[in-house]
Amino acid sequence: MCAPHMDAYQGQLMRTVEVIKHGTHLVHTLHYPTGSYFTSFTELFLLQLDANETQEGRIHRIRPDFKEDPSFKNRLISYNHSAVHIPTDIYDGSTIVLNELNWTEALEDVFKKNREEDPTLLWQVFGSATGLARYYPASPWKDARKTPSKIDLYDVRRRPWYVQGAASPKDMLILVDASGSVSGLTLKLIRTSVSEMLETLSDDDYVNVVNFNTRVNNTACFDHLVQANVRNKKILKDGVQNITAKGITNYTKGFEFAFKQLSDPNVTRANCNKIIMLFTDGGEERAQEIFSRYNPEKKVRIFTFSVGQHNYDTGPIQWMACANKGYFYEIPSIGAIRINTQEYLDVLGRPMVLADAKQVQWTNVYLDALELGLVITGTLPVFNKTSSEDGSRKQHQNQLILGVMGVDVSLDDIKRLTPRFTIGPNGYYFAIDPNGYVLLHPNLQPKNPKFQEPVTLDFLDAELENDIKVQIRTMMIDRVPGNKTIDTLVKTQDERYIDRGVRTYTWAPVNGTDYSLALVLPEYNMHYIEASLGDLNQAKFFETMQVEKFEENGYTFIAPRTFQRVHKPSTTTVNTLNKPIPILLAGNLTLVNRLLLDAGLTAELVTLWKKQPIEGVLARFVATDGGITRVYPKSGGEEWTENAETFDSSFYKRSLDNDIYIFTAPYLNKSRESSYESGILVSKAVELDFRGVKLKPAVVGVKLNVSAWMNSSLDGLILQSGSREEYITQVRGLTLTPELHSSLSKRICRDAEEDDVVDGSLKHHFGQKLNLPYSEEDTSDAYSKESCITEQTQYFFENDNRSFQGVLDCGNCSRMYRAEKLPSTNLVFLITDAKSTCLSCDPKPLKQAEQPSIGPDPCMLAQNPRYRKGPDVCFDNNDDCCFFSPMNIHLLLCVFMLTQLNCMIYFHLLSLLFNFCFCSTTGCLSCASFSG
Structure with a gap:
């Protein structure tokens, strides 16, 4: 995450964008490419025509030689080529796509040069406004050896990094016509269109959805614009599904309501592009008075969408868009939704074109489409600033955004820095x-x-x-x-x-x-130990870690760290120990020296342990910051189940934070077998004071034999029954009562989004202050694969009181209890009346495991949102523009007048006129047009 790396990435983005700009003069030169390219749809080891591959496109395809690359998590990679992804609903043989393949080919050399300068670079991607994506290095989009065949819905224009990089933040009010005329199929199309529109928004945007007829209603519980985060968008989508059609259309009321929400100064907003999106089937009203009153300077853009197949006059809503610097689109069928609900981004990118914006934006964290895990992306928009002539031979500068350039940075790579x-x-x-x-x-x-x-x-x-x-x-x-x-x-x-x-x-x-x-x-x-060892000590300390010395020096575990720069972290003790010491020292000298120092010091402890009695002790151990865990005797090490990486070990980290002896109970398995017989860990941090500097470089402890410990400490002292299993069961039933928990400890209740959960296999202790074994049955089942919110209740000691006592009222009888904190430990000693003295006491257990929760009320959160800050620069002004999408007219001509072959010829002619039309291989029903 250091600044020099970020500066390097930004420099590479700038250089790549300049190459793209030099190639933009080819954008309007319509011809088929002479070069070749690799399509990401190419299945491995298959040479037949791909499902998404036409004959026109196939003749230019190449098939690179791939090799697995550990930098890309062993994905098949070719550094000799870039690859191209074309969405499935775009005809890959169209003139526009083939032309774009040609002029973006120059990027390949720039991608290679960037990687030569920085071999740590991962994906470099250019996402085009037409939907084509060229990325380097080349890799199959799906690996037939690993991934089952499924529909590819990827469209680069819908990816988080493209959305954030293509336009400045937006305040968007979506206005939905809910009059009776939109009932039936039209309303279904509107619902889907609005949901797709919401997916084009990022966390930098603000949005609300309202519906209107003779009255105006908020579609969800939000009465103002809210941040377009995942949770809020889901609530709005759910609200849209509940819209019903009735009454008549009143555009005046709808737009007046929309303008007031957009101008509300008392709520947090993006404060940049202001947009109203109108979804309707058409009407006669123009609402001119409202526009004159609320939008005289045209600061709010209006985009209008005529939805469904109908005979209503669309002239008034076309005028609304044209009079307010917006665009008009038609959505006659479900196939037109996706393309038409994202085209407005091209319009919002125009102010960035005019300003020649060169500011690199870094995205939120998101999941990489090509399996790199969590990444962030540096983005830079790419513009076409060439000039063109109109009918009167006047020169006009283009205001088109060609696409977005991106460079990925893996979070794993940042962590390694x-x-x-x-x-x-x-x-x-x-x-x-x-x-x-x-x-x-x-x-x-x-x-x-x-x-x-x-x-x-x-x-x-x-x-x-x-x-x-x-x-x-x-x-x-x-x-x-x-x-x-x-x-x-x-x-x-x-x-x-x-x-x-x-x-x-x-x-x-x-x-x-x-x-x-x-x-x-x-x-x-605040300080750390840096070891410096001579050759003699290095060899001596290294010898104590050898496998053949385990009997003498104890079982030794080494944390799986990257001790050698050219090797992956070790996964077993033997792998590391078999490396000769000169090879280890050729790696990360600081880590290796600290490892060897800790090995030597911990070996000295074994000499002391051998002189101590072993009654009731299964093992003695020491764990260090340097990555050594030494367990004595060897038999104890063979049964050791704790994490070898001390930096990820729960008992180790907890011991450092407490100046007491920490007792850590094991888990009970689902069959409720007595896994506590594996032993209870007792640990304490080793504290050093070196010239006033406080250090805790290690943790020492023992693993207690539970049977011996309970026999010597508990048997016959408390209950009428001498059964250890019954004792644990009875104490568990008692300690889970609300009354006892409230007197012993303070309750912490918090909602955690599913993203906040570390690992489903790490369950939570239900009686943590007693440190008794707990059962996996008390936890919820495996998490579903849907995003969810869970609620977890946890307890801690709020004060320094050492004694607690009280009475549990069970109706006809009661049970007394008394609890004492045991000094210098995290244990509580509990005495209570036997259960047989009050059989009607049947306490309900308090589950501490995560439980499903609806979480905090988003509607309430929206009233008092957390502080955030939008981008420092806003691009929201450009020349007046107006566009009437010809899509529906051409589409109907294709469907009713032409055969599929003639339709494709017809669309090729249209491309010569409009430059931005294409058709998919499924026929003309999925044709679309781009605004010029």
């Missing part, structure tokens, strides 16, 4: 964008991100919110550097516990972007 192992296990970086959404945050780990949607997680949802964090978020959005040290609640790695911790937040803006970057550190990670 951060010095993770010098900031400690509980330190971390994160960055946020002007909307307050995070990237790099350790809690940004969506399980089921949707391909079509950006991955958005607000900073205040990624962490447990408090007032100071609200201030930090605001300052980071405003790009104001600063730092704060705060007491905060911290959720453990496995999400089972909540602890208090002290964290120092330090943040600053990232030059060349609109991101701000923050570093979060606990006090004990």
Whole structure:
């Protein structure tokens, strides 16, 4: 996430865009290409005609030699070629597409040069306004060896990075005609069209949908413009489905309502392009008085859509669009929806053309279409600024946006640039964008991100919110550097516990972007140990990690880190230990020296452990920041199940945050077998004070034999039954009562979006303050693949009281209890009346596992939205324009007058006239026209 890398990416974008501009003189030169290209639809190992491939297109196809590339997650790659993706609903043999294939071919050399300068570059993509996408390096769009055959719905113009890069932010009011004349098929087309229109909006935009006849109604619960995020768009889509048609059309009332919402100064808005989108079947009214009163300077564009097949006069709504710097489109059938609901972006891009905007924009986090995982993209719009003559031979500058150029940056690659192992296990970086959404945050780990949607997680949802964090978020959005040290609640790695911790937040803006970057550190990670070892010590310490020394020095686990720059992180102990020490030292010397230092120091501990009694102890262990986990004896290591990467180990990270002995109970399996017999971990951080500097470089502990421990500590002390299993069951039933929980600990309840959940396999402890085994049966089933919101309840000790007592009232009887915190531990010792003394006490368990939730009310959230900041520059003005889409007229001629062959000839003639018509291989029903 460092600025030099961002500057390099931006320079490469600029160079590529300049090459595209030099080729724009070919845009209107209509001829078939002489070059060749690779289509991304080409199935691997198949030479027959592809399903989306016509004979005209096939003669220019090439089939590169692919090799798996680890930089692209072992995807098949060819660096000798770029590839082209053409949406399935676009005819790949049309003059426009073939011409565009030709003039974009020059990009291939620029892509190659960019990669020579920066071998870490991933996808470089040019997305055209016609829907064609050229990307480098070449790779099959789908791998027949891995991906089942399915319909490809990809259109580059609908991708988050293209939408954000093609136009400035928008305030959009969608006005839906709900009069009786639109009932039936027309209303269904309107509903689908509005839903598709909402998909062209990003988080920088604001939107609302209203419907009207003789009255005007908000379609959803929003009474003003709201941010076009995923949740709000879903609510609007659901509201559109509930629109019913009745009454008569009153455009005057509809537009008056729309203008008032767009001009409301009391709500947060994009404050850039203002748009009204009218979906109707036509009418006689022009509402001229309303336009004169509310839009005299034409600052609000009006786009009108005539929906359905009807005989109504469309002249008035054509006039509305032309009189208000907008466009008019016709949507006679479902095949026309997709293309016509996204064409307005070309119009909104024109002010950027006139301003010659060269500002690189960085997108939200989203899921890469070619399986790179989560990425951000630097985008730059590409313009056609050539001049053309009108009928009177007057020169006019074109105002067309040709497309958007993008360079992908993987979040995994950004993380690799951060010095993770010098900031400690509980330190971390994160960055946020002007909307307050995070990237790099350790809690940004969506399980089921949707391909079509950006991955958005607000900073205040990624962490447990408090007032100071609200201030930090605001300052980071405003790009104001600063730092704060705060007491905060911290959720453990496995999400089972909540602890208090002290964290120092330090943040600053990232030059060349609109991101701000923050570093979060606990006090004990303000400094770190840098080892410097001589050759003799290196060899000596290395020897203690050898497999043949496990019996003598304990079972040794090594964290799977990238100790060697040319190798992937090791996955097993043996893999690393079999490397000769000179090879290890040729890699990351800092990491290797720290590893060897910790190996030598922990080996000395084994000498002490051998002298200590082993009664009731299954194993002794030590884990270090340097990546060593040493378990003694060897048999204990063979049963060890904790994470070898100490920076990802829950017990390790939790021990560092607490100055007490931490008891960590295992999980019970679904069959309720006594997995607690595997042992209970007891751990404590090793604290060093070096010249006033506080360090916690390691954690030591034991794994207790539960049977021996309970026999010596609990048997015969509490209950009439001596059965350990019954004891645990009875205590569990008691501790899950609301009364007891409220007296022992404070309840934290928070809604977490599905993106905030780390791993479905990491379940939550239901009685965490007693540290007893818990059952997977108490957790919800595996998460569905739909995006969802869950609610989780967690508890922590709010005060320093050590004793608690009370009475559980069960109606006809009661049960007394008393609880004591055990000093220097996280345990609570609980004494209660036996259950047999009050059989009517049947407490309902409190489940701490995540439960499905509807989440916070979006309608209420919209009344008090979180702070955000829009882009600093707005492009919202250009020459007057007006366009009447000829699509429907040509379409009807094709359907009723021409055969399919004649229709294609006819559309070729139209392309010579309008330059932007094409037809798909399915026939003329999916023909479309672009505005010039």
